[in-house]
Amino acid sequence: MTTTSETATPTPDRAWIAKITMSELERNPYKAYERLRQEAPLAFVPVLGSYVASTADICRQIATSPDFEAVITPAGGRTFGHPAIIGVNGDIHSDLRGMVEPQLQPVEVDKWVDDLVRPIARRYLEAFEADGQADIVTQFAEPVSVRSLGDLLGLQDVSSDKLRQWFGQLSRSFTNAAMTEDGEFANPDGFVEGDVARAEIQAAVDPLIDRWIEEPAETAISHWLHDGMPPGRTRDRQYIYPTIYVYLLGAMQEPGHGIASTLVGLFSEPEQMEEVVDDPTLIPRAISEGMRWTSPIWSATARISKVPVTIAGVDLPANTPVILSYGSANHDTGVYDAPTRYDIKRPQLPHLAFGAGNHACAGIYYANHVMRIALEELFEAIPNLERNASTDVEFWGWGFRGPTSLPVTWEV
Amino acid sequence: MAYTATVDDQQVSCGEDQSMLDAFLRAGVWMPNSCNQGTCGTCKLRVLNGAVDHGDSPADTLTAEEREVGLALACQARLRSDAVVETLGGAAGGGITHPLRDLMATVLGNDDIARDTRRLRLALSEPLAFHAGQYVELTVPGTQLRRQYSLANTADEDEVLELHVRSVSGGAATERWIFDGLAVGDQIPVTGPLGDFFLPPxxxxxxxxxxxxxxxxxxxxxxxxxxxxxxxxxxxxxxxxxxxxxxxxxxxxxxxxxxxxxxxxxxxxxxxxxxxxxxxxxxxxxxxxxxxxxxxxxxxxxxxxxxxxxxxxxxxxxxxxxxxxxxxxxxxxxxxxxxx
CATH class of the missing domain: 3.40.50.80 (Nucleotide-binding domain of ferredoxin-NADP reductase (FNR) module)
Structure with a gap:
């Protein structure tokens, strides 16, 4: 691993880093990050206005270091507002984790996840299984992901299409990361659609919160209002809204990304696809490899140094943000052989798709089961699924990444 | 020398030269199993503690990585100490099993029914409980060679087993035994039932x-x-x-x-x-x-x-x-x- 000294100003041979563009990263970040891992695994990337960690070692080291704490990326903070669970520390973070975690404990999730997700997956499958063709992303992966979480949150009256629209708007706003040399947002108009989504979300959720304050219900958001509060008091809605947005973006979008990416990976290895279809007990392993291969939360979380610190030979002053590129870390050749290949047979090493440290994803268990049940139902109903070979699958995204569509066909 | 394997709070004595699967099935403890040849992987289990000899487990079915993390093929592995094990997947057939047994059988019929094909009818010394679709093993006399043959019986036909045997050119069990010398009235040992090829309850x-x-x-x-x-x-x-x-x-x-x-x-x-x-x-x-x-x-x-x-x-x-x-x-x- 390269650990040469680095400063905030790119040295001349690192001039290429200053030429990295946002659209290049969104189209395909792997090329730039492969070079970053080789030449500058902890580097200041001007277009992002931030240091970037790109190897598994450095991402894990920073994510778990006591010298760092969480910070939300500037575009993320602009999109969600404060206090979003992914960008806060100390007592507020403890309170927010304590608020969301009880429903996400494995022992809890096991009680209801099958009854929640399986009928939803079946319902969406029934809508198209006689058609002989579908776009798995928009007709299955995304709807199953958003409907499951939507119902869990208590948003039964919000349509799946609306939930999908919201995560798209929030996602593009959250990753509108390009910065000018002066440290300003390069594309401020890019936040408008996030603002529109937030306004719509509040208009839809406020009446529900009004009701749940008076009549607690078995919904996640109702629990967030009441759990751990003194009798007669609830958490302030403005305090929990940023975390609602975290859910409505990441938790809504990413299981869908994971389902679709796992399928694309399996299609790239037809024998492995056949094995997994024939033996559903392999589905969790296929998902784990899918999450490594194309990590849905590719580069959306960050940490900030609390004190001056030297990492991988790079001196970082206190208060230096570092973006953790987990999608890159999961392609680190120091950890994985031929990382660009999807391969369920590779040694099962821990990956960083769900992050690390005390800000690691709180929904790991839930998300893995949503993806598992969705794929179980898909292969049960359509065991003869084939990728529509007349089109290429396009992936998009730097902050969040997954296939934009996945046309498939089958004999009806 | 025998060791004790514990699975799901049940304890089974395993002989030094006995596969874990054989010991479990004989004790009436269900363990998913199918080919009993080390090739299908159905009987893969996790050894939580204890030592095993993997025997002839093929590297394709049980990789080096799997061995390292404590997996074993029950049909091939022999215990080398007392051990605690757990099965990996759900049990087939709802976990309903019939104990694996060794019985003596008398050849009632050994008839040509098609080209190079015989129907072997074996009268058991006592009834054998099995599921339709399962198989039994015959041991070629004077050898250690075991051969698997499916039962054509329904479960209530538990006293006379019906096997269909196709001759294999030069085959030790077929051309040189069943098709050459095995006669009505001969006594042969039968081990069974085995396999997971059966209807749901x-x-x-x-x-x-x-x-x-x-x-x-x-x-x-x-x-x-x-x-x-x-x-x-x-x-x-x-x-x-x-x-x-x-x-x-x-x-x-x-x-x-x-x-x-x-x-x-x-x-x-x-x-x-x-x-x-x-x-x-x-x-x-x-x-x-x-x-x-x-x-x-x-x-x-x-x-x-x-x-x-x-x-x-x-x-x-x-x-x-x-x-x-x-x-x-x-x-x-x-x-x-x-x-x-």
Missing amino acids: EDSDDGGPMVLIGGGTGLAPLIGLARTALSRDPGRRVLLYHGVRGVDDLYDLDRMAELTTVHPAFTFIPVLSHEAPAQGTAHRAGLPTDLFVDDIDSARGWSGWLCGPPPMVEAGVKAFKRRRMAPRMIHREKFTPATD
Whole structure:
């Protein structure tokens, strides 16, 4: 691993880093990050206005270091507002984790996840299984992901299409990361659609919160209002809204990304696809490899140094943000052989798709089961699924990444 | 020397030279198993603590990485200390098992029924409990060679076992024993039952349509399965394809005709791969797995049963999935007949 000294100003041979563009990263970040891992695994990337960690070692080291704490990326903070669970520390973070975690404990999730997700997956499958063709992303992966979480949150009256629209708007706003040399947002108009989504979300959720304050219900958001509060008091809605947005973006979008990416990976290895279809007990392993291969939360979380610190030979002053590129870390050749290949047979090493440290994803268990049940139902109903070979699958995204569509066909 | 294996709070004594699977099944403790040859991986388990000798476990079925993390093939592994183990997947057949036993049998019949094919009828010294579709092992006299043969019986035919045996050129068990010297009245040891190729318990059998495809003597377990399914539900739709090379390889046609008469929803389809069917017969040409695809538009809600040469079984799995049979409803006999 390269650990040469680095400063905030790119040295001349690192001039290429200053030429990295946002659209290049969104189209395909792997090329730039492969070079970053080789030449500058902890580097200041001007277009992002931030240091970037790109190897598994450095991402894990920073994510778990006591010298760092969480910070939300500037575009993320602009999109969600404060206090979003992914960008806060100390007592507020403890309170927010304590608020969301009880429903996400494995022992809890096991009680209801099958009854929640399986009928939803079946319902969406029934809508198209006689058609002989579908776009798995928009007709299955995304709807199953958003409907499951939507119902869990208590948003039964919000349509799946609306939930999908919201995560798209929030996602593009959250990753509108390009910065000018002066440290300003390069594309401020890019936040408008996030603002529109937030306004719509509040208009839809406020009446529900009004009701749940008076009549607690078995919904996640109702629990967030009441759990751990003194009798007669609830958490302030403005305090929990940023975390609602975290859910409505990441938790809504990413299981869908994971389902679709796992399928694309399996299609790239037809024998492995056949094995997994024939033996559903392999589905969790296929998902784990899918999450490594194309990590849905590719580069959306960050940490900030609390004190001056030297990492991988790079001196970082206190208060230096570092973006953790987990999608890159999961392609680190120091950890994985031929990382660009999807391969369920590779040694099962821990990956960083769900992050690390005390800000690691709180929904790991839930998300893995949503993806598992969705794929179980898909292969049960359509065991003869084939990728529509007349089109290429396009992936998009730097902050969040997954296939934009996945046309498939089958004999009806 | 014996060691104790603990699984799910049950304790089983395992001999030093006894596979864990053998010990478990003899003790009546269910463990998923299918081929008992180390090739299918069905009996893979996790050794939580204790030492095992992996024996002849193939590297393909049990990788070095799996060995490192404590996995073992129960049908191949021998304990080298007391151990605690756990099974990996769900138990097949709802975990209902019949203990593995060694019984003596007397040869009641050893008759030619088709080209290079015999029906062996073995009268047991006492009844053997098994599920239709399972198999037994015979040991070739004077050797350690074990050969697997499926039972054509239903579970209530528990005193006289029926096996279908095809001669293998130079085969130690067939050409040099069953087809040469094994006589009515001979006493031979039988070990069984084994395998997971059997119907779900009656109370969880949904009675859905079934397709069974057998190649050659792969017909044997299907005869037991089809008759069991039809006795549970006489009107059940059951398609039974028997794939052979030529008309001389067909057998049990009268038996099939009788089943068809009693059960109008039962259809028997003899399929010849290397001969044109004679006019006026119900024989069809081709491969049974292809004919199924031609015959049936959708196998949603069906179960599928495959026993025969590996290429036929693989083609069957593909054919069933092409007609959208749920993969969990696809069953295949996984032991591979010996070729020597």
